[in-house]
Amino acid sequence: MQKIIDFIKQIFFTNDFIPLHEPRFIGNEKKYLNECIDSTFVSSVGKFVDQFEKEFALYVGSKYAIATVNGTAALHISLLLADVKKDDEVITQPLTFIATCNAISYIGAKPIFVDVDLDTMGMSPKSLLDFLENNCEIKDNNCINKTTRKIIKACVPMHTFGHPCKIEEIKDICEKWNIVLVEDSAESLGSFYKNKHTGTFGKIAAFSFNGNKIITSGGGGVIVTDDEVLAKKAKHITTTGKIPHPYEYVHDQIAYNYRLPNINAALLVAQMENLDNFLTSKRQLAKIYKEFFSNENITFIKEPANSKSNYWLQAVLLNTKKQRDEFLEYSNKNGVITRPIWKLMNELDMFKDCQTNKLINAKYLEERIVNIPSSVRL
Incomplete structure (x- = not known):
C-alpha cells in the first residue's frame, strides 16, 4: 500500500497531507x-x-x-x-x-x-x-x-x-x-x-x-x-x-x-x-489513476458507456470489504485522505422500514468502493 501512497503524493506534487477534495480559487x-x-x-x-x-x-x-x-x-x-x-x-x-x-x-x-x-x-x-x-x-x-x-x-x-x-x-x-x-x-x-x-x-x-x-x-x-x-x-x-x-x-x-x-x-x-479547466484537470487525473491501478490489481472506476463524466470524485473498487478497510485505515494514517462510499440508505434507522427491491449491486459496491484524492491539480 505504501507504493499507492507514494504515487498519490507524487502526482499531487507534495509529501504533505492530501485532502480528498479541496476547492480551487484561482480566478476572479x-x-x-x-x-x-x-x-x-x-x-x-x-x-x-x-x-x-x-x-x-x-x-x-x-x-x-x-x-x-x-x-x-x-x-x-x-x-x-x-x-x-x-x-x-x-x-x-x-x-x-x-x-x-x-x-x-x-x-x-x-x-x-x-x-x-x-x-x-x-x-x-x-x-x-x-x-x-x-x-x-x-x-x-x-x-x-x-x-x-x-x-x-x-x-x-x-x-x-x-x-x-x-x-x-x-x-x-x-x-x-x-x-x-x-x-x-x-x-x-x-x-x-x-x-x-x-x-x-x-x-x-x-x-x-x-x-x-x-x-x-x-x-x-x-x-x-x-x-x-x-x-x-x-x-x-x-x-x-x-x-x-x-x-x-x-x-x-x-x-x-x-x-x-x-x-x-x-x-x-x-x-x-x-469550470472547463477544472474538468480538463480531472479527466487528466482520471487517466493517470487508471493507468496506475491497472497494474495494482485494483479496479479504477471509469466513465460508463455513452457518457462523458466530470470525474468529480475519483473512485476505486477493492476486491473485498477487508481489503477496503485495510486501504482506508492505512491511507488515512499516512496523510492521504480516502473515504468509503455511503452506507446504504435502507440500512439507516430512518429508512430501514422502506420498501426495497433486491439490492445486490448496491451492497457489493458499498463494501468495496473507496474515493481517493480528487482535487484539481495545480
Missing part, C-alpha cells in the same frame, strides 16, 4: 467578492445571482436556472414542483448521499429503494422496471403501489460521483408509468450522457455547489427546468412567496427562504469561468 473570486461587498447587495438580490443563473442555464442547456442556498434545498423544491405530497412515495437508489432521502422526507413522502448498476453506480433501469412490473399498477393515471396502495409520484436517480446513470432508459420507464423524473444531479456538473448534459432529461433537476463540489460557493445549489411555469414558481417559493411590490409585504403562500445570496453567487460566477 476575490475581485467579484469585493465588487459585491462594495455594491452592498450581499443578500438574495443582486447582479451576480442573475448572471450566474443565466450562465448556468446556458452551460447545461436548460431554459431556466433558479439558484438556491444549497443542493438539498434545490432538490426539496424540485420534488414539490413535481407535485410530491405527504404520504406519496418516491423511488430512488439506496447508494446515495443522505440529502436525497432527506429532501423526500421533508415533504412527508417515503422513499422506495431499487438497485444500482455496477458500471454506473447509479439507478438501474432493469431494477426499476422489475420493481414497477411486480409491485405496481396504473390506476386513474397514477402509479399505485399495490402493497401500500399509495401513489408513486416521482423517481429520483442520482449521478454517482459525476458518472451519468442510464438516465435515458430511466426516463422512458418513468413516462410509461406516469412517474415524474426528478434528477439528483448534485455531483454531475460537466457530465454528459449521449452528448446531453445531466439534469436536462427529467422534468426538473437539482445541482449542488457545496464546498467539496467541482465548483463551489461554500454552499449553494440550483434548480434547472425547461418549464417556464415551474421556473417562475420555483423562484417564488424559494423567496418566501412574496408578491412583487415596491414596498408592501404580501405573501400568498407558506414558502421557503431558500434563495442564494448574491455574495455566494459572486463566487460561483468566478468559478464558472474556470
Whole structure:
C-alpha cells in the first residue's frame, strides 16, 4: 500500500497531507467578492445571482436556472414542483448521499429503494422496471403501489460521483408509468450522457455547489427546468412567496427562504469561468489513476458507456470489504485522505422500514468502493 501512497503524493506534487477534495480559487473570486461587498447587495438580490443563473442555464442547456442556498434545498423544491405530497412515495437508489432521502422526507413522502448498476453506480433501469412490473399498477393515471396502495409520484436517480446513470432508459420507464423524473444531479456538473448534459432529461433537476463540489460557493445549489411555469414558481417559493411590490409585504403562500445570496453567487460566477479547466484537470487525473491501478490489481472506476463524466470524485473498487478497510485505515494514517462510499440508505434507522427491491449491486459496491484524492491539480 505504501507504493499507492507514494504515487498519490507524487502526482499531487507534495509529501504533505492530501485532502480528498479541496476547492480551487484561482480566478476572479476575490475581485467579484469585493465588487459585491462594495455594491452592498450581499443578500438574495443582486447582479451576480442573475448572471450566474443565466450562465448556468446556458452551460447545461436548460431554459431556466433558479439558484438556491444549497443542493438539498434545490432538490426539496424540485420534488414539490413535481407535485410530491405527504404520504406519496418516491423511488430512488439506496447508494446515495443522505440529502436525497432527506429532501423526500421533508415533504412527508417515503422513499422506495431499487438497485444500482455496477458500471454506473447509479439507478438501474432493469431494477426499476422489475420493481414497477411486480409491485405496481396504473390506476386513474397514477402509479399505485399495490402493497401500500399509495401513489408513486416521482423517481429520483442520482449521478454517482459525476458518472451519468442510464438516465435515458430511466426516463422512458418513468413516462410509461406516469412517474415524474426528478434528477439528483448534485455531483454531475460537466457530465454528459449521449452528448446531453445531466439534469436536462427529467422534468426538473437539482445541482449542488457545496464546498467539496467541482465548483463551489461554500454552499449553494440550483434548480434547472425547461418549464417556464415551474421556473417562475420555483423562484417564488424559494423567496418566501412574496408578491412583487415596491414596498408592501404580501405573501400568498407558506414558502421557503431558500434563495442564494448574491455574495455566494459572486463566487460561483468566478468559478464558472474556470469550470472547463477544472474538468480538463480531472479527466487528466482520471487517466493517470487508471493507468496506475491497472497494474495494482485494483479496479479504477471509469466513465460508463455513452457518457462523458466530470470525474468529480475519483473512485476505486477493492476486491473485498477487508481489503477496503485495510486501504482506508492505512491511507488515512499516512496523510492521504480516502473515504468509503455511503452506507446504504435502507440500512439507516430512518429508512430501514422502506420498501426495497433486491439490492445486490448496491451492497457489493458499498463494501468495496473507496474515493481517493480528487482535487484539481495545480
